[in-house]
Amino acid sequence: MGRIVLDQVSKSFGDVEVIPPLELLIEDGExxxxxxxxxxxxxxxxxxxxxxEDVTGGKIEIDGQEMTSVxxxxxxxxxxxxxxxxxxxxSVRKNIAFPLRMAGLDKEEQQRRVAxxxxxxxxxxxxxxxxxxxxxGQRQRVAIGRAIVREPAAFLFDEPLSNLDAALRVGMxxxxxxxxxxxxxxxxxxxxxxxxxxxxxxxxVVLNAGNIEQVGSPLELYREPRxxxxxxxxxxxxxxxxxxxxxxxxxxxAIGIRPEHIAVSGSEGNWSGVVGVSEHLGxxxxxxxxxxxxxxxxxxxxxxxxxxxxxxxxxxxxxxDAIHRFDAKGLRI
Amino acid sequence: xxxxxxxSAARIMMAPAVILLLGWMLVPLTMTLWFSFRKFLPLRGGDxxxxxxxxxxxxxxxxxxxxxxxxxxxIVGGVLVVTVILGxxxxxxxxxxxxxxxxxxVLVIAPFFVMPTVSALVWxxxxxxxxxxxxxxxxxxxxxxxxxxxxxASLQSIILIVSWQWLPFxxxxxxxxxxxxxxxxxxxxxMDGAPSLKRFWFIILPHLSRAITVVxxxxxxxxxxxxxxxxxxxxxxxxxxxxxxxxxxxxxxSQNVGLGSAGGIYAIILANIVALFLMRIVGRSLDA
Numbered sequence: 001m002g003r004i005v006l007d008q009v010s011k012s013f014g015d016v017e018v019i020p021p022l023e024l025l026i027e028d029g030e031x032x033x034x035x036x037x038x039x040x041x042x043x044x045x046x047x048x049x050x051x052x053e054d055v056t057g058g059k060i061e062i063d064g065q066e067m068t069s070v071x072x073x074x075x076x077x078x079x080x081x082x083x084x085x086x087x088x089x090x091s092v093r094k095n096i097a098f099p100l101r102m103a104g105l106d107k108e109e110q111q112r113r114v115a116x117x118x119x120x121x122x123x124x125x126x127x128x129x130x131x132x133x134x135x136x137g138q139r140q141r142v143a144i145g146r147a148i149v150r151e152p153a154a155f156l157f158d159e160p161l162s163n164l165d166a167a168l169r170v171g172m173x174x175x176x177x178x179x180x181x182x183x184x185x186x187x188x189x190x191x192x193x194x195x196x197x198x199x200x201x202x203x204x205v206v207l208n209a210g211n212i213e214q215v216g217s218p219l220e221l222y223r224e225p226r227x228x229x230x231x232x233x234x235x236x237x238x239x240x241x242x243x244x245x246x247x248x249x250x251x252x253x254a255i256g257i258r259p260e261h262i263a264v265s266g267s268e269g270n271w272s273g274v275v276g277v278s279e280h281l282g283x284x285x286x287x288x289x290x291x292x293x294x295x296x297x298x299x300x301x302x303x304x305x306x307x308x309x310x311x312x313x314x315x316x317x318x319x320x321d322a323i324h325r326f327d328a329k330g331l332r333i
Numbered sequence: 334x335x336x337x338x339x340x341s342a343a344r345i346m347m348a349p350a351v352i353l354l355l356g357w358m359l360v361p362l363t364m365t366l367w368f369s370f371r372k373f374l375p376l377r378g379g380d381x382x383x384x385x386x387x388x389x390x391x392x393x394x395x396x397x398x399x400x401x402x403x404x405x406x407x408i409v410g411g412v413l414v415v416t417v418i419l420g421x422x423x424x425x426x427x428x429x430x431x432x433x434x435x436x437x438x439v440l441v442i443a444p445f446f447v448m449p450t451v452s453a454l455v456w457x458x459x460x461x462x463x464x465x466x467x468x469x470x471x472x473x474x475x476x477x478x479x480x481x482x483x484x485x486a487s488l489q490s491i492i493l494i495v496s497w498q499w500l501p502f503x504x505x506x507x508x509x510x511x512x513x514x515x516x517x518x519x520x521x522x523x524m525d526g527a528p529s530l531k532r533f534w535f536i537i538l539p540h541l542s543r544a545i546t547v548v549x550x551x552x553x554x555x556x557x558x559x560x561x562x563x564x565x566x567x568x569x570x571x572x573x574x575x576x577x578x579x580x581x582x583x584x585x586x587s588q589n590v591g592l593g594s595a596g597g598i599y600a601i602i603l604a605n606i607v608a609l610f611l612m613r614i615v616g617r618s619l620d621a
Contacts, residue, residue: 050524052520052523052524071523072520072523072524073523073524073525073526073527073528077524078524079520079521079524081517081520081521082517083515083517085515085517085518085520085521086518087518087521087522087535087536087539088540089539089540089542090539098522098525098527098535099524099525099526102525102526102527102531103526146521146525150525
């Protein structure tokens with residue numbers, strides 16, 4: 001259970017409208033990711049759903065019930081915060097049991113649920129420790145534990161991995177995805193990292209300046225970005241966007257071509273240029289090619305180890321069927 | 334400070350300050366200790382030689398000794414309770430966003446800058462005076478008989494005056510502690526179903542425990558030696574004679590330096606006992 005409907009929801013702080021009225025539907029059991037650059041209103045939107053901020057207009061429905069003015073504790077949602085927001089003076093056990101204690105569950109039921117959550121999250125050995133004695137990843141798991149014991153209708157994650165180091169982030173990403181598979185509960189996840197969005201989401205909601213730019217599955221967004229913003233935001237490294245004469249040849253105001261859809265060789269191709277920085281990752285190689293005459297820099301990806309060096313002249317062949325065309329308003333043609 | 338050379342240089346440079354501080358402490362302490370074993374009556378013959386433990390025995394066996402210890406503890410305890418409780422409440426209040434916040438905060442701190450003698454005089458003459466005091470007028474307005482504060486409720490009155498002076502200090506320290514609380518913790522507790530009273534009890538109060546400890550320790554040090562407030566108001570009568578005041582009376586009113594010095598040594602012992610208890614009770618929260 002956890003179908004969330006936002007109907008014409010808007011939010012203003014004073015005279016500043018951070019979220020213009022928007023519509024959004026999140027199905028039961030879905031993993032929805034709100035993604036966008038910082039300051040795009042994605043956290044505010046999550047806090048509106050959580051009830052930590054009051055909406056300026058519109059309605060929020062959870063499981064068919066109007067929840068717009070219901071206090072956060074009564075909405076049946078659990079939230080994991082960016083700073084984890086663990087209670088530093090309580091042990092891990094007490095932290096996880098806190099929502100149960102507030103709900104007035106009896107001691108045995110509390111113990112049972114805490115033990116269950118701890119075993120799910122590999123925290124059983126740390127139950128008597130204080131949050132200060134745990135590593136970042138463990139704290140994150142405690143925060144998740146505190147959320148799952150409540151058996152909420154939906155989980156809300158507010159950039160939960162941004163305080164972790166890169167290796168741990170990948171690990172926690174998998175754990176959260178697995179947790180979603182196992183629990184089958186609706187999750188709403190806010191991040192500015194499009195890789196997290198692409199890897200975890202069933203449905204991505206791309207936000208920009210409070211507006212929903214596009215909603216869809218990761219591959220829909222990758223294949224058919226609705227506008228220039230989504231095209232530039234989804235995909236790593238970002239899509240090459242080209243304006244001017246080259247775009248006009250394709251009857252468009254701007255065209256976009258992803259680095260992985262351009263073949264690079266030393267002999268033939270539509271465009272030629274000089275290799276600037278090249279990034280050798282082993283599995284892939286990224287070249288930043290200058291002086292192509294179509295755009296300042298074109299990023300291309302080559303499979304495996306390719307031996308071009310700084311200053312080499314290369315030829316680029318974009319795959320014609322993978323060119324995205326956009327009109328003057330930035331919308332997809 | 335890594336090399337041996339720089340470490341010894343640091344020691345030499347710190348030495349003047351350390352020696353000055355040590356002298357500052359040790360000279361008066363040694364003199365008090367010395368006088369406490371002498372029969373020293375400045376107006377009745379001066380230093381009359383060695384007295385052994387006579388001063389100590391006389392000071393304790395005096396009928397005013399235990400009541401003075403009791404009065405001291407009552408005042409210290411009373412002021413601590415009042416300032417900590419009101420301090421926490423005021424800090425929470427001042428943390429709320431409101432119009433004229435900066436001005437209000439300055440006003441709240443103001444009593445701390447009033448000299449003890451002045452504040453005691455103001456309280457005595459303008460508030461607690463049974464004929465012309467504001468409180469007397471208030472009582473009369475409601476048809477009640479004005480209370481003679483400093484004689485009928487002397488200890489409470491002194492606690493009130495001293496609390497008024499120290500409340501700003503407690504509020505200020507607790508306010509900074511309240512402000513350092515992570516807002517996300519409160520939001521998490523709110524999501525977890527804790528209403529505001531429980532949020533206060535389970536989240537805010539534990540967060541404040543360290544600041545409260547600091548307030549209690551620092552205030553105790555200063556409250557054990559309050560003097561001006563008693564001197565200006567009751568002159569030690571009506572059960573407000575603290576240990577400090579008793580020592581003052583022995584030295585200056587009875588002109589018995591030896592006896593007063595012995596009392597001073599007792600005061601040091603009392604202060605240490607109180608400090609020991611406090612460290613035991615509240616010191617634990619400093620470790621965490």
